[in-house]
Amino acid sequence: MEEFRKKGCRYCDSSLGKPFLELGSMALANSFVPKTEASAAEFECPLSLSRCENCGLIQLADVVPAEMMFTNYLYVSSTTATFRKHFAEYAKSVKDKSFRKENLVAVDIGSNDGLLVSCFVNEGMKGVGVEPAVNLSSDANKNGVPTINRYFDHETVLEIISKYGKADIITANNVFAHIDDSQAVCRNANDLLSDTGMFVIEFPYLVTMVEEMLFDMIYHEHLSYIALISLKFLMNRFKMEIFDVDYVSSHGGSLRVFIQKEGGPYKVSDTVEKMMKNELEKGYDKQEIYTAFAHKVNMTKDKLVAFVKEAKAAGKTISGYGAPAKGNTLINFCNFDDDQISYIVDDNPLKQNMLAPGSKIPVMPGSYLNEHPTDYVIIFAWNFAKEIIAKIQHLKEKNVKFIIPLPEPSVV
Ligand SMILES: [Zn+2]
Numbered sequence: 096m097e098e099f100r101k102k103g104c105r106y107c108d109s110s111l112g113k114p115f116l117e118l119g120s121m122a123l124a125n126s127f128v129p130k131t132e133a134s135a136a137e138f139e140c141p142l143s144l145s146r147c148e149n150c151g152l153i154q155l156a157d158v159v160p161a162e163m164m165f166t167n168y169l170y171v172s173s174t175t176a177t178f179r180k181h182f183a184e185y186a187k188s189v190k191d192k193s194f195r196k197e198n199l200v201a202v203d204i205g206s207n208d209g210l211l212v213s214c215f216v217n218e219g220m221k222g223v224g225v226e227p228a229v230n231l232s233s234d235a236n237k238n239g240v241p242t243i244n245r246y247f248d249h250e251t252v253l254e255i256i257s258k259y260g261k262a263d264i265i266t267a268n269n270v271f272a273h274i275d276d277s278q279a280v281c282r283n284a285n286d287l288l289s290d291t292g293m294f295v296i297e298f299p300y301l302v303t304m305v306e307e308m309l310f311d312m313i314y315h316e317h318l319s320y321i322a323l324i325s326l327k328f329l330m331n332r333f334k335m336e337i338f339d340v341d342y343v344s345s346h347g348g349s350l351r352v353f354i355q356k357e358g359g360p361y362k363v364s365d366t367v368e369k370m371m372k373n374e375l376e377k378g379y380d381k382q383e384i385y386t387a388f389a390h391k392v393n394m395t396k397d398k399l400v401a402f403v404k405e406a407k408a409a410g411k412t413i414s415g416y417g418a419p420a421k422g423n424t425l426i427n428f429c430n431f432d433d434d435q436i437s438y439i440v441d442d443n444p445l446k447q448n449m450l451a452p453g454s455k456i457p458v459m460p461g462s463y464l465n466e467h468p469t470d471y472v473i474i475f476a477w478n479f480a481k482e483i484i485a486k487i488q489h490l491k492e493k494n495v496k497f498i499i500p501l502p503e504p505s506v507v
Contacts, residue, residue, distance in 0.1 A: 099140055099157040104147035105277050105319060106329040114143035114156040115382070116310075116389040121427040122453035123164055124314040124420035127446055133455060138163070140315060142424070144385075150328040151380050153301055153320035155313075158275055164316050178210065186214035189264050192339075192353070194291040194360045199263040202255060202287065204247045204280075205270030209235030212242065221259055225251055247280060252287045261289035269346070272298040272319045281333035285356060293361065294335065294354040302374060303348030305384065308502035310392045311421035311428075311475075312347065322379050323350070323371050330354055339364045347478055395503055396429055402504045403435050412469040415439035416483050416497075417476025418446050418458050425475060425500060427453040439475065440464045464490070473498045480507070 104111055122137040143156040186201075193199060201215040206224025208231050215222030224242035226232040232244035245251045255262065265284050274280055284294045299312055301322040313320075327337055338361040339353040355361050378384045406413060415422065418441040426436070433456045440461045441447060447460045464472065468490055474480050477499050484497055484507065491497075497507050 099159055101145075101154070101156060101158050104150060104152055105154050105275065106152045106325060107147060107150040107332070109147055109149035111145045111147060111154075111156065114145045115385050116144040116313075116392060118142040118310075118313060118392075118424065118428045119430075121424070123159065123316075124423040124427075124452060125164070125316065126452045127418075127449035127458065128452060128455065129449060130457075133450060137452065139453075142313060142315060142428075144313065144320065144389075146382060146385055147325075148382075150325050151322070152325040152329075153322075153385065155315070155318050158318060159315050161275065179214075182211045182214045183217070185266075186211060186218045186220075189266070189293070189295055190215075190218050190220065193263055193293065195263050195289075200259045200261065200289075201264040201266070202259075202262045204265065204267040205273075206235065206240075206242055207231055209238060209240030209242055211266065211268070212240045213238075215264075216240070220264070223255060223259060225255075247283055249283060249286070252283050255287060261292065262287045263289055263292045265292065265294045266297075267295070268297040269299075269349075271296040272321055273316050275318055277319065277329060278333070281329060281335065284354075285333055285335055288356060290356060291360050292355070293338075293359075295351060296354070297343065297345070297349055297351045299346045300342070300348050300350045302377070302379060305379075305388045307347065308388075308391060308395060309347045309421075310388075310395075311425040311501060314420045314424045316420070321350075322374050323352070323367070324374050324380055326352065327371065336363070337367055338362065340367050340370055395501065399425075399500055399504050400429050402498075403429070403431065406471060407435060411471060412437055413471045413473060414464060414467075414469040415456070416464070416472050416474045416487070417441055417479065418443075418451055419476050422475025423452055423454070426451065426456065432456065436473070437469060438463065438467075461486075468493050468495050470494070471496050471498055473500055473504075475500065477501060 120139045120141045140159050141157050145156040199220040201220045201222050203211045203224045206212050206226045209224050212222040212224040225247050226242050227246045232242040235242040298321050301320045334357045335354050338355050341351040343349050343351050413436050415436050418439045432454050436456050438457045438459050440459050446458045449458050
């Protein structure tokens, strides 16, 4: 599997040392297996984290080519009322923050089905999406949301400038940490951005992952684990500057970072200085904190494995709620299979009646749990625990116990 081992750091090209955390070789967390292919061999790749000693970026040691990961992508951006509201507020807040107020051009990278772009348009901006997935970009265009079906590369930048002019706002939500060539993204964003423009990126925050032991957010598509100190290093290389940051609750805790060209019109906020100082004081620029994190991750695994082993020895049955990527990381790290966890229920119809990658645990619709209740339900989609528990509260009368697996297994 050495073929996917990354030699140089994604942000600064320095050579990378040995990984400090190894979760083992595992199947891609979003590659669900049809039941007819239950016995076929799955593609696997090591899931390990390395730290760059030069710029501090925490990153996957092995990188699977994007085209191998995104062909069977089951995640579809939800168009629920909650999502619409979230994106509508987001579009309004970036518009309010913008230095220029009239005739704004707003570009969303990795625009998915175009929800955010449509919110830009509703705010009176000229919105355009960039989306490499053919089906998603064609759906967006059919719905009247201007979308370019390409990767965010130099040609795309030239096309946008010639059609719309330079961008006042560029957004990239949960794509920045998933792109291998971060340096090209920065170069292209700088080329596309107007002198008074801002580049807004959102990604899960490394500090939250370490502090709250959210190691299940490590999976093959998630290439970079970002703190402000490493991001600042990257942006400075490309003559850009972080000027503001918001902490947002999505994905267990994310940062929304606002970036301008060097010499841009926005004042650097106190929050940026404060958060950067906090990272340095806690030692996120040094190896020790990551070594300690890796040690705790392995202990947490041991606890969860022991819990499941004891429950099985006592004749108990166990199921799972939610089959997100993070759940599959955790299950495969613990080497669980359908002997330990009988089945997982998930509300996404695209995952139902498939087998979870690696573990081959069957995925069933939510109603299956009512018909076949188990003694324990491990909530793998823990970020939705409140909603899930409310939904299956009635099972408590049947003595079903709910388990939150992290930061350590606990009965709720
Ligand atoms: Zn580096």
